[in-house]
Amino acid sequence: MSEEITAPARTVGPSPHITSKTTCTGIMLWVVAALAPSAIWAIISMGLVAVQLFAVSIVVALGTEWAWNAIARKPQTLRDGSALVTGLLLAMSLPPRTPWWMVAIGAFIAIALGKLIFGGLGHNLFNPALVGRAFVTLSWGGVLAGVQNRGWFATLADFSAEGFDTISGATRLGIAASDRAASGAYGFDLAAQYQPLLLKNLEGSLGEISAALLILGGLVLIIKGIIDWRIPAGYIGTMGLISWAFGSDPVFHVLAGGVMLGAFFMATDYVSSPMSKKGRLVYGVGCGLFNALGRFVGPMPESTTFAILFMNGLAPLIDRMTRPRVFGVVKTDEERA
């Protein structure tokens, strides 16, 4: 046959011969772009501490992956963009005053133990950024609560002459939780918190700066077909519903804490979420359920991280239970098994 090949410069191959322009790197850069308004707004509002947090997290995340590949003599994978997203997301999930070394360790754990040890992108069971955050939270919970629960204004006060004992500025969510635990009622107006939570909130983690900007970014990703609406819809819907069932304000509870960042950017991580449409809805509902239960029943008002990590672990099971129906096949019981 070789004598008949008239143009050796051309290639042959099996169909299909064209491919969509969507690439892994392109998808990751869209996620970065969707997070950018929140990140930029955080930097504008908080200044240098936010820049430092982003820089440490991203540089360590990229550096860890680069070094791992270099030591293991594997092809470099930084260009797929996933380490950048992990670094960015980890930073968004931490309070601005988190000590830099804690951020660095978190980013290292996120990439090394969250992703690379499983075999790299596509093989990790859990969302790497949340693995990093969980590690930091569990290791230095007290320190983190110290910088977090006093809120941004309180940490500013660290530098003031008055010292910080005079200010006890827990986050709205923390206050709501302790109020509820103490008396079953709230000592402040939850509805009055919508506006700061939506537009400019200097408490909690960097990513809580503005729920509105996170929603905007999330909607862009949904419209671009990058994330499936079923996960955030299931998550936020369930969260709101259960908050309402517990007699609380559903709007406050979906806007406060890490719900928006979790629902649009963490739970939607491709690798650690289910593959089927039905499965993604189930998974979103599960995230919302465990997040709400953690907030209302458990000890942690900030249960987003563990709710999503728990559902990450269930994702393969959800996939097994929600296989798509094959065209032309009527499911029988033995096929379903």
Next chain:
Amino acid sequence: MATTGASLIGEGVCVGRSAFAGGVHPPGYKESTAGSAVQWAPVPARLVVPLSQHLGAPCAALVEKGDRVERGQLIGDVDAMVSAPIHSPVAGVVAEVGTTLTAGGQRVAAVVIEPDEVQDLDSFVAVPETGDDKARIRAAGIVGMGGATFPSTVKLSPPKGMTIETVILNGCECEPFLTCDHRLMLEEPDRVVAGAEKIREIIGARRVVIALEDNKPDAAAALRAIATGAVEVVELPTRYPQGAEKQLIYALLKKEVPHGKLPAATGALVHNVATAVAMVDALERGKPLTERIVTVTGAVARPGNYRVLIGTLVSDLIEYAGGFVGDVERVISGGPMTGMALGSLDVPITKGSSGIVALPRGVAAPAISDDQPCIRCGRCPDSCPMGLEPYILATFSGKRMWDAAAERHVIDCIECGVCSYVCPTNRPLLQLIRVGKSAAMSKGVK
């Protein structure tokens, strides 16, 4: 008839207007030929006419070297149910009875004919007027011209106990680049409608639907202006693979062809529009199938729709279309989603050749490599029109886990290529699935 939802968003992977589940909306690339009227390609210096241009038993040559043949003369036939005879496209002399490579890469027997200097393409040796309509359609060598090349007579004889309610003429042409069916419907709507009516009559169906996508409104209008009686014209939202038999039946009738059954089980019979026109030619004029419309497009100087004699070499056709322009990476016989990349351009146009597409660098998919991971984005299961999970079928096939692949219905894959098309890490999904599918078939999985 079509379900309409939100307008097409993003690449249309997860959402979009659609009459069937899954699918994609790749760029059409049809602009450069959609407006070009069909014109005859010249008679080449020699024709290489393969004796197997259909699914089924190959024909045996009925002529020898040095024999004189007339246009339309029978030159190959075989006594088999699933087969279709071969006729000489020109008047000339048999130069050789040998072999040729086909677009698919197989080597098959072929009759090489040197045409006379002067050709009268309007005259031909008519097929004998014996037997019923089905016999004459067989005698004219008509096969499915959408690319499957299944002998049409066989499809016109549904198995006992099955009644065909609806005949569907497939004018979807959902493959990017191709416009041959579009031009046929636009330029000869009367013959398309006549073909529709003829098939309905032969099969005894109640209704006949000419289906096309809404990216060909001019063709739809032309057909509607003529269609009467039982012939309906339906425009479907443009989406690949609408023209796939099972998806088209579902889009129109909302019935799924049951797993392992023939499409006839839904009471539907699908024929390509060009096949229907060829049937009318055979029945009304006794004309055998010796030429077809081929879209020559992509990176060629004069893209267009050409009426090409069967046996014309692709290299001759490309030369007539002005040759390649720029950096051509792959040359495809058929459409870019399901067609075959040509290793050699010295292969003949056959009854199933709908197009020759010269894909420039940058449009052609990158070379296959398996070094990129699956990032579990969910695009392939979301867009698989058969409801399969391509990512896991490909993994099973790659690991030679044939039983696991079979258990997940690898056999139901229609090889439309949507999974490989949408994969953001360019994993060779369909390529791996084909391996698993053929392994399952060879183990007798049904």
